[in-house]
Amino acid sequence: MFKITSESKLARCGEFKTAHGKIKTPFYMPVVTKGAGKFLTFNSLENLKTQCFISNAYLLYLKPGLETIKKANGYHNFINWQKPIFTDSGGFQLLDPEFLISLNDKGVKFRSPFSGEVHFISPEKLMENQNILGSDVAMVLDHVMGPDHNKKEFSEATTRTIAWAKRCLDSHKNKNQKVFGIVQGGTYKDLRKECALAINDMGFDGLAIGGLAIGEEKDKMYKAIDYSLEYLDKDKIKYLMGVGSPEDLVKSIGKGVDCFDSIYPTKMARHGVIFTRNGVLKIGKSYNAHIFKPIEKECDCYACKHHTIAYLHHLYRLDEAAAKILLSEHNVRFMHRLVEDARKAIEEGKYEQFQKKFLKDYLKNK
């Protein structure tokens, strides 16, 4: 199901086979939380050559709800996207005090952001929901915690995450759907090790590293990735959840990570922070008003092929929705092009040089 096709030191290229086709790894997934990307239609995602995206099983369970999904013959048909889809447990929502009511070993009690209604999700219930959604990859329920907790709390959350992972796997019956386990443990070396060893042994189709890029320091994040990766089977696909920025992707691919999702590229785009190989471009700055060249001449997104920085600056300053559309498209396409180039570098056995050059160019103005 996952086949490594090239390696360049720890970085690797591969193919990940799902019920809706193969994904070339490494890859970046845009976030399509509730059935559409923010300011991105599926028309955009097709044009951007998106291979796969991730949706939120919690929120889809609430809206449109599983009855609608069943009537539509699954989530793929409801949204009419016939390529691979991941669904996340929504563990990330546990960080939101408006959402989380309480949590114990049985599962999670939470409040619908749409209706205020109270719902309960157990590991078994979550797997059943994802089974009905029919995503290609279902993530287990995990206990995500922000960095402002003590070690005892992280230890309990890790123990719970391990127990929930086992229950998710045991209750999962759908042969067409892969299941990924998630390593938690905050930034603690021993907890990451404990969790990674336990999750690794359970026989998941893929292995995810979660609970990062949520406020911890950057160097601690990288160490936590290392602590986790060390105990995970090399041959399994590795997914670093919620990460992130172009430099994070490039560095993590260098460590052997294969898969990423993040709202960062689209969120930045909506705030006028535009990715280029020579660092970020702040489109709203006045000095862009008379720059009559594209954001990146090498980029094949609509904005780069058809528009100048001056025009996009004009739209952004006027807060036109078209700016958010065009700039979100660019940043997503930037991420896809980045992993496409990373794959090429790995195939040529030159990933280290690629990483070095990318980071030098991208961070030179920082």
Added chain:
Amino acid sequence: MFKITSESKLARCGEFKTAHGKIKTPFYMPVVTKGAGKFLTFNSLENLKTQCFISNAYLLYLKPGLETIKKANGYHNFINWQKPIFTDSGGFQLLDPEFLISLNDKGVKFRSPFSGEVHFISPEKLMENQNILGSDVAMVLDHVMGPDHNKKEFSEATTRTIAWAKRCLDSHKNKNQKVFGIVQGGTYKDLRKECALAINDMGFDGLAIGGLAIGEEKDKMYKAIDYSLEYLDKDKIKYLMGVGSPEDLVKSIGKGVDCFDSIYPTKMARHGVIFTRNGVLKIGKSYNAHIFKPIEKECDCYACKHHTIAYLHHLYRLDEAAAKILLSEHNVRFMHRLVEDARKAIEEGKYEQFQKKFLKDYLKNK
């Protein structure tokens, strides 16, 4: 420059030649006020087969400003749209008390909605601005007044509109840019006649009917159109400004109108009012949640080709930008398809039947 190619009673098909190519008439122009449609990129407009749109010369003069437009070699190049563009004087803005400071025979003093700065526009200055913008069709400065004024005020505004039209024409030098005169006169038969006769005699490239669809009663609007058309040369292209709804287009084409612009289709789309040949569909209504068929199976917009009413309902209820994009695209494409079908009916000499059938189907649930 305008050639009538087919007629079906008063309705007619033709070709209107501009510096950026021919436009098939009748046609509908989406509104691209400040350099982008609302939730519509030029990528969308191209896909929707938009022939031409209208932008606002007042607002473009303020932002990005004429210096930027000059540096970009004109508005077409600034936005990179190489097909015909109309620019409106912005007479419509005179209805906005936030915008208009004062007005007399010399011109208009108004406040920038961006900076609060005060600007003065004379007929001559407006033509110079539109000349710099380089639009294919420049509209004259006219005195637009809402229906809550008395006849004396309308009479003065009509006299002013006529005087301004003459000054616009006299100061216009750009051979590549067509100039359209505008008939005002509220809903008064004698004022419309006076204005139409005067404007008609000046030798404009096209003749517009303005000051309608701004709050007056529907039957008064139709009468005012008739009062104006009666005194305008049959052979000249006729533009009904700011109108409007699908039924208004169909009825007005039946009277001999060739050209329309309106924000109505996109504004309605953003409010969930979706055009179909069988009347409007209110996408937000709960009964749409399980309708797994397209808005219109005959429509070739992305939403109709790829998505169901149920999916669009879901996005709309979640207030996703993707809903506004997809539904705006549909309503604009609906307008373009409507005039395409109108042209076909005129060519076949069957416009009357087309109009009758369209209105029967479109209004049957009203």
